[in-house]
Amino acid sequence: MSPAIEPFEVDLAEETVADLRERLERTRWPDQLPDAGWEYGAERERLQEVCEYWRTGYDFEGYERRMNRFDQYTTTVDGQQVHYYHVESPEPDSRPLLLSHGWPGSVVEFHEIIEPLTDPTADGGDPGDAVDVVAPSLPGYGFSGPTGERGWDIRRIADTFAELMSRLGYEAFLAQGGDWGSLITADLGARYPGRVEAIHTNMLSVQPSALGVEDPLSLLDEQGRETVQEVRSFQAEETGYQEVQSTKPQTLAYGLTDSPAGLAGWVLEKFQTWADGGLDAFDRDRLLDNLTTYWVTGTVNASTRLYYETDTEETLPASVDVPTGHAQYPGEIYKTPRPWADRAYNIVHWAEMDEGGHFAAMEVPELFVDDLREWLRIV
Secondary structure: OOOOEEEOOOOOOHHHHHHHHHHHHOOOOOOOOOOOOOOOOOOHHHHHHHHHHHHHOOOHHHHHHHHOOOOEEEEEEOOEEEEEEEEOOOOOOOEEEEEEOOOOOOHHHHOOOHHHHHOHHHHOOOHHHOEEEEEEOOOOOHHHOOOOOOOOOHHHHHHHHHHHHHHOOOOOEEEEEOOHHHHHHHHHHHHOOOOEEEEEEOOOOOOHHHOOOOOHHHHOOHHHHHHHHHHHHHHHHOOHHHHHHOOOHHHHHHHHHHOHHHHHHHHHHHHHHHOOOHHHHOOHHHHHHHHHHHHHHOOHHHHHHHHHHOOHHHHOOOOEEEEEEEEEOOEOOOOOOHHHHHHHEEEEEEEEOOOOEOOHHHHOHHHHHHHHHHHHHHO
């Protein structure tokens, strides 16, 4: 093994867990209007239930076991520590697949899909579907640790991941992503076409102004226009978090770094709003695995800085020529009509999914894997 790559295991200090539990016990809860539900933000009673379980019922040793289930490593790229899972398939002809997560997720999102992707025969699948999985924690997220300088935007992360794949001996590879990971994946496909053989996303973004028509809406039927209106409604009503994180992330970070209940409220409200089925779509321990990763690494501030550092319009490629697959889940917050996608990407696989939302790999892992396998058979 290269000396630049070190094996890694999650090992929580007892004092870290004790401090978290003490902070949760001493939470100062805000008032809430009667019958407010989730309309004003995170619903207090539900959040209190989750935090009480986090304090008294959640198994932190179980968290360590789940995080350490797969081979993981760290290396330094461009001066930044990068943590990643690298799980090689037992099948000799497997191809490498880079998985990129987003915010407020983490590599926890991939825990249920790594094994079926790398070893499909374990559940009676086709060995030809096997891939080697490389799943990094984004710089600034989780066990990649906080970033320590300006400039860690999506393009720099894409370059970092390309270097990581080279370091692992993968000069050619496939890439998949959602949320920020979808932009990382698209950027890799656009700027590394000689190395990235194909991409797949479960969130697809385009620049309507780059589609080559004066009125992009003229390309759409009634259903396509409804999709655009749905996204516009989301942008108008549900993106306050984005405005804060892209302008004053440091101010937000004091509360989220000091209070685990505050962190839980900020993050879980997104899982409630963005998932197809809200929080009930997830196992409670999986939600807390994700929260615990942010808490014990102290990376919520660095994770939100990605919004400040990234100019999405500038980063989003006008076109991606490598073969592209896309799965559109009904609960996804950002949907792109197929006519727009066809003008910006080389679409070879398009799936309209029956269920699932923004955190598809975590919400509906079996459907997610099945769709990836369909794409893999094409590319």
